Amino acid sequence: MTHTAHRTEKVHALLTDGRTVEIRPAGPEDRDQLLRLYEGMSAQNMRLRFFGVSRLSGPQATERACSGPRSGHCALIAVRDDQIVGIAEYEIGPDPGSAEIAFAVADAFHHCGAGTLLLEHLVHAARKDGITSFTADALSENHLVLKVFADLGLNTARRFAGTEVRCTIQLDPDEDYLAAVDERGRTADTASLQPLLRPRSIAVVGAGTKAGSVGRAVLKNIRDAGYPGRLFAVNPHAHAILRVPCYPTVTALPHPPDLAVLAVPAHVVPETAEQCGKSGVRALVVLTSGLDVHQSAGLLSACRRYGMRLVGPNCLGIANTEDEVRLDATFAAARPRTGSAGVAVQSGGVGIALLSGLARLGIGVSSFASLGDKYDVSANDLLQWWEGDGRTDLALLHVESFGNPRAFSRTARRVARRMPVLTVDAGRSAAGRRAAASHTAAAATPTMTRQALFRQAGITATRTIGELLDTAALLKSQPLPAGGRVAIVSNAGGAAVLAADACAEAGLTVPELPADLITELLRLLPEGASATNPVDATAAVGERELGDCIDLLTAHGAVDAVLVALVPTALAAATGDDLNRALTHAAPGRRSRTVAAVLLDQDERVRLLEAPAGGRVPAYADPQAAARALAYAADRARWLAQPAGSVPELIGTDPEAARALVGDFLTEHPEGGWLDPRGCAELLDCYGIPHLPYAWARNEQEAVDAADRLGGPGQRVALKAYWPGQVHKSDQGAVLLDLEGEPEVRAAHRDFTARFGDTMTGVLVQPMAERGIELVIGVVQDEVFGPLVLFGLGGTATDLLADHAARLAPLADRDTHELITALRCAPLLFGYRGAGPVDLEGIEQLLHRLSKMAGDLPQLVEADLNPVLARPDAVSALDVRIRLVPQQTHDPYLRRLR
Incomplete structure (x- = not known):
């Protein structure tokens, strides 16, 4: 060596x-x-x-x-x-x-x-x-x-x-080492955030003397929130601002503050950060926007040189509602309400919306960070803080970009087992967009990559801020549903139909109730009620009858959640009944299953109904909002119920031989390129990935000899013309199938020669495969996310159906199972209409081996196995394309700041 x-x-x-x-x-x-x-x-x-x-x-x-x-x-x-x-x-x-x-x-x-x-x-x-x-x-x-x-x-x-x-x-x-690194990183990270989120003293640099300045607004919010530490303003034109002592420069402060909030023009940000570092400031929040490349570099350089953690620039600020801290270093109009939700956002506008929504729901926040351009402190840092702060039980994120997504995934996966982690899937592609190209790189959209990260990490990814708050309200107030079976109760048939449709569209089920439960329900409800599901309690239902109905459904094991859809009626008003009280009358702990309400007459999108004896029930104005929140909750319950999974040990792999093969290719092709079929087969062999036998033929006679050797009497063969950079063989007529005997092979080769001429560098000869289900399995190296493994229906149907799923490597055993079951065509793999299942274990093995190959070889930027033929007895790749480029190994778990 x-x-x-x-x-x-x-x-x-x-x-x-x-x-x-x-x-x-x-x-x-x-x-x-x-x-x-x-x-x-x-x-x-x-x-x-x-x-x-x-x-x-x-x-x-x-x-x-x-x-x-x-x-x-x-x-x-x-x-x-x-x-x-x-x-x-x-x-x-x-x-x-x-x-x-x-x-x-x-x-x-x-x-x-x-x-x-x-x-x-x-x-x-x-x-x-x-x-x-x-x-x-x-x-x-x-x-x-x-x-x-x-x-x-x-x-x-x-x-x-x-x-x-x-x-x-x-x-x-191995996993033990990564877990040890994680723990050391968490300890270091949370210690470094102490001066940021629990500062003993603060200076607002750039606090204005006149109303309307950002710095003055932040200074006022810090003072008015009752911050107990020492507070200073920095402005060369005043001795005091808002009765807070003011000094001309950071270096003139009587002692260095833990935290400095910068609201100064962009061109002086680097110089001001340098002064803060020299003075002993330990953390910065930079509100200023519009920094150019040199100003950005100067800011980050000062933070690194002096060991200051940085939030921003271009941010709204930070807050911590702990009684001992009472920090509101933001320029938001309303003060964050004390609570238990941790919030980290990149957009200040989204941050204001979430703070307002959480306050309205009565959930409030434990700590808040507007990350802005996210030069240093990220959502990963905040997750680790919330994991150990002793207050946070719900994490809300709005992250538009990821600095180290694999490290973020490990942290989120750990934190999500302790508390719900919710995000908005920001930056999604246009509605209905589907990949329409059969090679892996084109099919692997940024949306697919991001969603793979969220699914594997157990993050609940909603589509909108409204959905995020809807789901937060449910997760904060109700137990998780064990599954997706919902009983719908209503006092109006039309409302019940709307709720049933919403549940079906959200992927929930509204099962018919068992006979014994129907009998009990009809005994409780007014004459004329029906209880097959939805349960039509009729307009005559009273408060007590409705409450008993809900109690019975939550106590029975036939459903996992109860959705109550109500409209105001004159009958209830006449008797003095308040049907809303039926939702909240139960004592805490009495209802063991999820209850949510749809109140079609309420103005708020979602609110939490307070129970007199404690506890809360979420009430939505729209059935679709309630159903989607229930679906997200059921998804989280399923994720928690599954074992964490592990990456299996594989036998029969030779990473060193694979690295040597890659090294030799890149020595000959310094700019990178596509491996020829022989190189592809050799690389697959290094990882024990099964593929169809082949022979490489440089001329007509070699093709005939190869067909005779591979085919034998009565065996048909396929010929595939090859040239570097080839993408779609079928579209270009470069594949001829079912060739039998020497005359047909010669005719096929001559046809290729006539059509492709000197462009063709050779012909691949393979025996015809038996019938099976055609799949596509591939991998793409994403510069930020690392290897993404894609799985789906293959062959010529790939473009038409776009039935794909993806997960980030390395794949754990639960990841391969989810890939296989996520497809719309999954019933074909498990056996459909009398057909037996294909070799599912073989598919899982191929996925794991391709995942390992991608992890071992960062130079492998794209691998496309299409089609992969799946039969009951075996799985085999029929056609393979692999592209290599020079690329350095990057360890995403090595502890380092950006």
Whole structure:
């Protein structure tokens, strides 16, 4: 194995206490700083690091690390405030797959995760260098280092020899490692957000002296909300604004605030951020919009250099309604109502709408962040904050873009098991748009990719802000329905019909009720009622009768939810009955199933009816809003009921051979391109993906010989003309089927030659496959989301029917099951009208193997297996197209700030 001199990019990352460090390769320019690191270490730590104390140890280690890039060696340093606070390095020995490691951390940075963070980045660099294991020697008394290795999350073996211990660490990151990285990241992230969301002091920079300025509005909101910490204004033209002390510059403040809110012109944002950083400010909220490229770069550079977390720019602000904080650093007209919903949005207008809607419903917010252009703090950060803040039980997101969607997916998947996570699927394609191209890249729309992320992460993705609030009202007030069976109760037949139609359109079912339940219902209801479902309680139904009917339905196991559709009647008014009270009269916990109401006469789109004894029932003005909210709730219940799933271990794969094949191709084709059929088959073989036997023929005689060899007596063959860049063989007449005997094969080859001439570089010869269901299975590397695996009905029907589903790789076992069952054609796969099922296990295996291939090979930007023939006894790819381009490996789970 050949190792190159390794260089990694400079990144910033968080320590467990929330401070930011820069991680980068050590170079000759770092000699003096690194020597100071060693000179500043205590004698005890020097002894533990070098197994003794010698004045030569530090200089020798410094020279080794700072001698510049060389093959088989990598040294990474952590820098804070222009001082090196840690170093980790590896050196490859005689075994090219193993490297010796060592690391050291400044005394003042022990117990804050600096060593572990460096090791995570060292593991990433080593894996790119083909290294599969680390070895390290330590004194057996060096409990701190041994704990770092043990807690890393990788498989570590120890061998003791006297006073020393040799550790061997296998660099095969699995779910345990990713979970350990997740936990360290969550701890660091939430610590870094403390000065942002729980600041002890705040400065509003750019607070105006006249009404109407954004900065003045924010200052007023902070003051009026009762913020208990120290509050300052910064404006060179005033001594006080709104009775808040004012200073001319940030540097003139009596002490550095935790948080600075910037409402200054775009051209002074970078300079102001620099002043904040130098003064010791720990977090920024930048309200200013319209920053150009240079101003943006200056702002982010200052934040990274001084370790400040940043919300914005171009945002509405932030809020935290905790009693101890009472922070409203927004310029919204109304103060956020105290509650338990966490809200993160990119659009300020959407943020105002959600704050207003949650206040109207009485749900309120725990904390709110308008992320704006999202240079730093993202929805992922907020999810981790809400996960541990002890107050939030409902997360609402409006995210238009994703910086690291796979990391976001892991966080959201974890948080969604603890609380509902809702979003609006913003930026959807035009209504009714469907992919109309049979190759995978064209079929994989941005909408499909985003929805795959939401489904896998357990995020409830609604279509509109209204639907988001509708669903939030239901999830906040009612238990989840166990399924999609709904009983409809109404005092008006027309309202019941509307509700039934809405349920059917939302994917819910309105089943006929069992006979015993019908009998009980009719006994309770007025004469003339019917109870088959919908239950027509008639206009004569009274408050008590309606309440008893709802109680009976929620107690019976025939349905999962009850939808009550009511209209005001003169009969109820005459008797003094309030039918709405029938919805809320039950004591808390008495109704174990979901109840929702449709009140056709109410003005509000949705409201929560308060029960006298506690609890709430959502009431909607429109049956469709209620039905969609119930459907979203049922989807969440199904997601929670399924096991989390795991990525299966696959046998019979050879990633190293695949990487070599890709490397050879890209050496010959530096710009990338399409693999020829032989290369496609070899790559599939590396992952055990079944495909139809083939032979490559460069001329007519080779085609005849191949047909004789593959076909045999009575066996028909197919000929496929090939040339680089080919997309649709069938459309171009480049496929001839059912050829039998030498004359037909020769005639077919001559036909290709006459029509395609020198464009054709060869012919693929394959035996005719048996009949089966034609599928398309493919993968696309999305620059932001990573590999997307697409599955659907294949062959010539692909364009016409566009029956596709997609999930992001790596695929867990539940993902493959959902892919197969999500298609409209799924009944054909499971057996339809007497036909037996196809090889479902074979389909799942093919999906998993293609997913792994895409994960192992970032250079694989598109693979299109179409058709894949599925039969009861086997699954096989008949035609394959694979495109490769030069592309670097990117680890989406490596801890780093943007």
